[in-house]
Amino acid sequence: MSTALSPLVYVHIQTQPIDVAAEQQALYGIDGRVGAVCTFLGTVRDRYNAQDAAGSVQGLELEHYPGMTEAAIESMAQQAIARFGVLAVRVVHRVGPMQPADVVVLVAVSAVHRGAAFQACEFVMDYLKTQAPFWKKESTPEDTRWVDARASDDAALQRWGIASHNSSE
Numbered sequence: 001m002s003t004a005l006s007p008l009v010y011v012h013i014q015t016q017p018i019d020v021a022a023e024q025q026a027l028y029g030i031d032g033r034v035g036a037v038c039t040f041l042g043t044v045r046d047r048y049n050a051q052d053a054a055g056s057v058q059g060l061e062l063e064h065y066p067g068m069t070e071a072a073i074e075s076m077a078q079q080a081i082a083r084f085g086v087l088a089v090r091v092v093h094r095v096g097p098m099q100p101a102d103v104v105v106l107v108a109v110s111a112v113h114r115g116a117a118f119q120a121c122e123f124v125m126d127y128l129k130t131q132a133p134f135w136k137k138e139s140t141p142e143d144t145r146w147v148d149a150r151a152s153d154d155a156a157l158q159r160w161g162i163a164s165h166n167s168s169e
Contacts (some may be wrong), residue, residue, distance in 0.1 A: 008088045009077040011070045015096040018103050023090055026109040031087045034110045038117035040125050059139040062095045062104065069093075069133045076127040084120040091124065093104045093134070099151040126157045128133040 019043065028039050044060045077089035090108045099105060107124045111117035128134075136147040152165070157163075 005101050010088075010090045011073045011077065012092045013066070013069060013095055014092065015094065018092050018094065018106050020103070020106060023092055023106050023108055027088050027090060027108055030110060030146055031102055034087060034111050035112050036114035036117040037108060037110045038121040040105075040107040040113065041103050041108075042120050042125070044102045045106055046100040056140060057100060057138050058141065059097060059099055059104075060104070061097045061137045061139075062093075063111050063135045063137075064093075064095050069099075073128070073132055076124060076131070080109070080120040080123050083123065085110070086114045086116050086120045089120065089124060091128070093128070093132075095134070099119050123160055126160060127162070130157045 008030070018041075020039070024039055026038055027036055045055070046057050046059070062156050073093070077091060080086060080089055087110045090106070092106045094104050105125075105128060106122050107128070109120045110118045111120065111123070138145055138147055
């Protein structure tokens with residue numbers, strides 16, 4: 001599903017792999033003032049836990065609530081534009097089953113200067129980790145489990161002045 005509030009914000013939720021080059025290229029033509037494009041790629045990682053060698057992630061599945069998820073991300077992207085004065089924000093997020101090393105999310109921000117692009121990209125990513133309505137299920141050799149939010153993710157969002165209490169830690 002794809003939506004766009006304006007030419008400045010683009011949010012797309014998809015099951016297929018993300019075409020990183022195409023997503024970055026889409027930001028260059030939006031505004032002739034583009035001096036920087038900052039891109040964050042989040043991947044499925046085989047999160048090895050030193051205390052539990054069996055904790056290896058073999059697969060990840062993400063679910064979302066269509067319509068609600070896009071609207072929530074679009075709202076935060078608009079906040080990033082207002083807060084940092086960036087030119088455009090693109091968020092492409094995968095759902096469905098994925099394997100270790102697959103790209104799960106792309107956040108790309110264009111701005112006149114790199115500092116604003118970096119800050120806005122980090123701001124949007126911190127939001128996605130704590131507030132975006134996604135549900136994550138990991139598969140390990142032993143079991144399949146739903147993943148809870150982490151206190152460190154809540155703390156990352158709080159540094160932007162946004163309270164979050166999603167973690168059970």
